[in-house]
Amino acid sequence: MFGYAGWILFVDLSEGRVQRRALSEDAAKGFIGGLGVNVKLAYDLIKPGTHPLEPDNPIIMGAGPLIATPAIGAVKVAATTKLPATGTVATGTAGGYFGYALKRAGYDHLVVTGRAENPTYLEVVDGEADLKDARHLIGLDAYQTVNALKGKREAGGSVRSVVSIGKAGERLLSWSICLVDNVSHLGRGGMGAVMGSKNLKAVVVQGSGSIPLAHPDRVESLTKELAARARAKLGFIRNLTRFGVWIGLENWAKAGMVTRRNFREARSEEEVEKLCSREEFLKLKVKSVGCPKCPGPCKGLFKVNGGEVALPEPLNVAICFTARLNDCPLKEGVKLLYEATRHGIDCLNLAGLLDFLAELSEKGLVEEAKLGFKPELTVKAVLELVNLLIERRGIGRAAAEGWTAILKEVGVEAGRYAVEFKGLSPIFEARANFGAESFGHLVNPRGHEGPVxxxxxxxxxxxxxxxxxxxxxxxxxxxxxxxxxxxxxxxLYTKHVEDWKYLLDCLGLCRRESIVVFYDAETCAKLYSAVTGFEADVRRLKNSAERVWLLERLINVREGFTRSNDKAPKRWFEPLTFNGLKLGLSDYFKTVQVSRSDIEKLLSDYYAARGCDIETGVPLKESLLKLGLNVELNVPTYISSGV
Incomplete structure (x- = not known):
């Protein structure tokens, strides 16, 4: 096939067995690739009720058809598994070189199951796969592991990439992350713990092959057009390259989106400017770093502890630490983000957990002796909490298992102050900005966010x-x-922009503004057709994205998840203090207030548009058949199914 390497690599760590299987043309046409084929594999491979940390739970990585072609910004690898933090089957994506190297090594997808007897890393080089001893890597942090295994690019244009875990993944912290080439990570929800449960310290891929194009002349013409669009936005790109996503902090601050004290108040614009000025940011930033073929790299190399390190999501310096704590200058915020990332700790959950515990302490609902530290909004408390999590001491024992275990530990009364969605702390503040990102916290299978x-x-x-x-x-x-x-x-807006995000993840395109600003659905259809030879218009691609969403939904219904899991926290319906005002939940345009019953109506609208039963969120049989999904589903008996 054109645009595809044409193979899926299956690795059984328990048996030490490696097997190649062909990627079928039907799967490629029906699910595009990347996220889409991942979801199809997950539907086929994940047995309902499998525990996320059991050997049978697969890790599925996929690179879409535009990756390793001339397409600008086609770098995003998708990683799908049953996540321990949420219990849902969901997907994270990452930049870096991994998807690029996987395709050039001869594979569109990688599926890892089982559990190695000893610490192991998987190395795939130009089609050949080996399981190697990783005992010498145990205890190294995620950065050190990448550095130990990545080496330099080989001669002849070969590209090498590493996915690694730190101590949090090794010790099965349920919301641990894994790094990709030190510049990105594979999303929130606990992929690091799934790797750790398999005794898999790292995955290394290296490839020097090429991907055939169905119509090279059409691809060249389209990429020239994209390059021209990039040149037309050169000022915008240069600004993004200089500041990355930090560029949006000023607008967030104006709206009250930079929250603290467990989402009870927001920093003023003046406070954010004083704490997180662009001038101070640039003093700490050494240079911009990014992914292959990116005209506006959004990551950065920063000064930390006398050295220079890459930070995958620099904005988290501000929103998790410097603007959230009482004593955290920007330089200390950079250090804290590095400390969390090197261990593989999700900094958003870390900050959310500390906020929650600090509020409980204020209200006299927890005891310091039981927690193992004093939960204050300080740099010291963050570092102490990191150690408790890694060592599983004090509150770290429960917190390592996730929000359900945390709430069981602190008690029912304290639980009303928790702000989490399906086991993950949010990034977006709905009372300040109720867009698709905030509404998406409700319906995203990870609870992480809506399409940005x-x-x-x-x-x-x-x-x-x-x-x-x-x-x-x-x-x-x-x-x-x-x-x-x-x-x-x-x-309804969220539904449509979700479809767009699903399409990008199937193709392998980055959704950051430095890339997606050049693309539209029509261009994607033309480029997909030219690369693969599968002629497709916009409607066919949108149908494919909807098909992927429905199948992912079926998988999670099979796991017992329904609309009842789309819960808004109590805090959404309490006032947010900002600039002396009390902000309530209102629509995006700030014209009408939004109540809990309004949220329920919106959820009904969402599931109706998705072709699901509006009471349960279960896909309707006619919706499945309309999109060519003639699949069987054993819905749990306690769910009134629309199937």
Whole structure:
């Protein structure tokens, strides 16, 4: 096939067995690749009820058809598994060189099952796979592991990439992350712990092959057009390259999105500027780093402890530490992000957990002796909590198992103050900005966030959102449906931009503004057709994205998840203090207040648009058949199924 390496690599760590299987053309056409084929493999391979840390739970990595082609920004590898933090089957994505190297090594997808007897790392070089002894790597942090295994690029254009875990993954912290080439990570939810449960310290891929193109002349023409669009936005790209996603902090601060004290208050714009100024940021940043073929790299190399280290998500310096703590200058915030990342600790959950415990301490609902430290909003408390998590002492024992165990430990009364979605602390503040990102906290199978796009910044006009929906593949009727009755329906908007994000993840395209600003649905359809030879229009690609969503939903219904799991925290319906005001939950345009019953209506709208039973969120049989999913599902008996 064109655009594909054509093979899936299956690795059984328990048996020490490696097997190649062909990627079928039907799977490629029906699910595109990347996220889509991952989800199809997950549906086939994950047995309902499998514990996330059992050997049978697979790690599935996939690189979409545009990766390792001339397409600008085609770098995102998708990693799918049953996550220990959430209990859901979900997918994270990462930049770096991993997807690029996997395709050039001869594989579109990698599936790892089983558990190695001893610490192991997997090395794949130009089609050949070996399981190697990793005992000498145990105890190394995630950065050290990448550095030990990556080496230098080989002669002849070969590319080498490493996914690694730190101590948090080794010790099965349920919300641990894993690094990719020290510049990215494979998302939140506990992929690091799944690797650790398999005694898998790292995965190394190296490839020098090439991917055949169906129509090289058409691909060249389209990439030249994309390059011209990039040149037309050179000022925008240079600004993004200089500041990365830090560039959005000013707008967040103006809206009250930089929260602290367990989402009870937001820093003022003046406070954020004083604590997190661009000038101070640039003093600590050495240079920008990014992924292959990225015109606007969003990662950075920073000064830390006398050296220079890459930080995958520099914005977290501000929103998790410097703007959240009482005594954390930017330099200390950089150190804290490095400390969390090197161990493989999700800094958003870390910050959310400390906020929660500090509020309980204020209210006299927890005892310091039981926690093992004093939960204050200080640099010292963050470092102490990191050690408790790694060593599984004090509150670290329960916290390592996730939010359910934390709430059981602190008690029912204290649980009302928890702000978490399906086991993950949020990044977006709905009372300040109720866009698709915040609504997505409810419906995302990870609870992590909704699709990050225009509404990540408050204040967009209705016309801007209409144009954006048309650009990402919505029909005129779909666009008008979002604004029916003169009101903006964030649920329907989220559905459509989710489809766009799913399409990008299937193709392997980055969704960051430095890349996706050059793309639209029409360009994606043309590029996909030219690369693969599978001629497709926008509607066919959008249908494929919807198909992937429905199948992913089926998998999680099979695991017992329904609409009842889409819970808004109590804090959403309490005031947020910002600039002396009390902000309540309102729509994106700040025209009407949003109540809990309004949230329930929005969820009904969302599931109706998704072709699901609105009471349960279970896909309807006719919706499945309409998209060519003739699949059987044994819905748990306690769920009233629409199937």
């Amino acid at each position: 796009q225009l509404t990540v910044i408050p204040g967009r006009s209705a016309d801007e959102l209409r144009r954006y929906l048309a650009r990402v593949g919505c029909s005129r009727e779909e666009v008008e449906g979002v604004f029916a009755g003169g009101r903006f329906n964030v649920a």
